[in-house]
Amino acid sequence: MSEAHSAEEVQKHVRMYMYIFGTLLVMTAVTVAVSYLNLSIVPALVVALVVATFKGTLVARYFMHLSGEKPIIFQFLILTAVFLVFMFILFIWALSDQRGVASYVS
Amino acid sequence: MTNTTEHDHHHELSFIRKWIFSTDHKVIGIQYGLTALFFLLFGFCLMLLMRWQLAYPGDPVPIIGWLFSDETMPGGVMLPEFYNQLGAMHGTIMVFLGVVPLAVGAFGNYIVPLQIGAPDMAFPKLNMASYWVYFIGGVVMLSSFLVPAGAAKAGWTSYPPLADIETMGQTMWLIGMFFLITSSLLGAVNFLTTIIQLRTEGMTYMRMPFFTWVQFVTAFLLLLAFPPLEAAAVLQLADRLIDTSFFLPSGLVVSGEILEVSGGGSPLLWQHLFWFLAHPEVYVLILPAMGIVCEIIANNTRKPLWGYKLMVQSLVFLGVMSFVVWAHHMFITGMGTGLSTFFQITTMIISVPSVVILSGMFLSLWGASIRFTTPMLFALAFLPMFGIGGLTGLPLGLAPTDIPLHDTMYIIGHFHYIVAPGTIMALMAGIYYWFPKVTGRYMNDILGKIHFWGTLIFMNGIFMPMFIQGLAGVSRRLYDGGQTYEFASEVIKYNEFMSQSAFLLAIFQLPFIVNFFWSIWKGKKVDDDNPWKATTLEWSATPTPPLAHGNFETTPVVYRGPYEYSVPGEESDYLPQNQP
């Protein structure tokens, strides 16, 4: 993403950054507003995670220039994501399939 | 830098810039190597004290016993608390301050840029920082022996709740670990960037020497596995310093009283986070050893490495799988059958690529006229030693057999066969092999062979009886070796034999130490730049020792694979990678 950027292209980018900024603010408002609805845990969790993932993706895609980034960077991120997902899944599984856990949490 | 004129002046660097705060990967590699060898020796000495105690519990340590304080060894007789310190710090020092810095920090730093034709690491200043952060971590770990109540006593795994309620030494351990983790992360970023970005023209991934491949995968393991341990260390530090209860369950009773904490934590959480690092860490310990051995085998059999491509694929698969096997260290925690089945299956799967790599090394020997040089002897010894270590691991990867064996001497024997007769043999091979590259002089061959045979025999003398003791049910954490247990009485007598082997092993390291320092200044000079007649760039494209600034006179270009030995129809029995 360096080198061959004309001034015009960067101007276009700047406009895009502003749109993204606006969207992020709206999504922040949404997530706060939803929290005041006092939803039960599962829908609240889903909304919170969907909104957060959406916001995170916007930041990564536009501010971190991941759209149009080189394949090597994606390879790192995919590898990391795979291990991260394994960690989450196995930790959750580990907790639910563990004898004697009840005595820890009493 | 656009303005390079001031850099091109080869003005002499001051001693401090050249040898202490150097940014040259070769000097940093040497710094890592010497520091790591010191720590290996230090960790070895801790082990000797432990072995004395196991063989002769209650007897004062001879000769040096009076050196120790009354809090550790009053009258030369070891206290149980001190034995626990020795055990925890032996593990920590050997793994994090000895083997990994030597295998990755020293060999990786020195050899990888040379093997891929790079002028230096991608981030030289970061490289210097990672050495010095490692150094500080080592100092913190050593100084933890001096704090009140001594160093960490909760084992190298630092399991809570014990570690949470330990004395101050444990806090020092955690702080030391932060430095060591930071150092490893900086190093890993540097290695990966170097290998991805600085490969010279023609050096495609499938032309990289196996050693470089190994460092590449190892760096990924360090990069992605260490941070969860860092997270865990943050949580344990919080438990210790700001009285949180991440790892402390409700209603925990310590010395007959309920602990005054909020509770609600889980000791198992630490184990999961710890082994998420520590299983890949096992591969960090063993993979560089495999890389070294492959280089030496190819060079001394004068044959291409058998199945290079298959071995690289196995290596990558091994690296990925090593992230999803960790809970096989936790079968005795009361894990449910579903989860335990998953981890047993992944453990059996991961043994396949390990066997493929080991078989590749064995098959490389087939039909070769082997040059039995000192490095080759060490490399050859690695094969059966690693084989024993690997095979004895199989019963530990299956829950039904692991449960009775887990807390016995058997497991000590198993992992020591991997890291001591396995990895350390390979590291020694690497030292003898690359010593001429670094210094321009050979190490003495006769002393080397004395060192080899003594080491091989007495290492087995220490570790082989552990399997027998373990199968008989001797626990691995008893400071008197289990004297009071009747069922152990038949096998406990081996302790004396094992300890004497350990002391003899120490004596047989003396030829190595003498040889090492003597050869730096007085060793036989190499006849030419490529004394082993090797194909890889670190030998064939740069003078011996390499140029101080930038490694190569001109950037080498690579035309062929890494192990073109004895190519039919060629005059020479080796074709260097940079030969058109």
Added chain:
Amino acid sequence: MEIPYTVHPRPDTGVTNAKVGIWLFLASEIMLFGGLFSAYIFLRMGAPEWPGTTMSGHYYASASDILSVPLAALNTVILIASSVTIVLAWASLMTNNFSKYRIYMGLTILMSFGFLIVKSIEYSTKFEHGLFPSESTFLAIYFVMTGLHAIHVIGGIVVNAYLLGPGAKMWKTNPTQYTNRIEVAGLYWHFVDIVWIFLFPTIYLI
């Protein structure tokens, strides 16, 4: 020999060394915060009640009863805005407008301090009410995770301040590399922003 690809990208990977390095570093950071988040999940799923029964004598039914959602939302806005300014700072360098760059970078650093000030107000209110990390697992998670995030913010301030201050000399000698550095610093800063984007709902709202 100089180290290649410090300024211009390597042809076959298409990126500079620094770009590879920062993304690898961020990958390890993902695993660091990933480890903390999995600890959080592990402890929360194992807990009978969340955020916990009584803390310092009071009963709290939900996380938002203990923590201040408005302050955290304000901090979210501050951090997002600082992400925008740092990317605008980079864009200004791309169009050779150094004075505009300095304004945007200065704003970024100012907002980072703003974030920390709000954070410290939050912390001190908790302490005043006797809500310490030792009170419950919920508070322990809250303080440790936001604390570690705050350390990352401080790290970002140090880097950005260096680049705006003494590091800015490089703009005269090697503008391309300087622009790359700002981009790399920006990548780190956006990552800190993303971590907060996930911390905010998971700790404060649910």
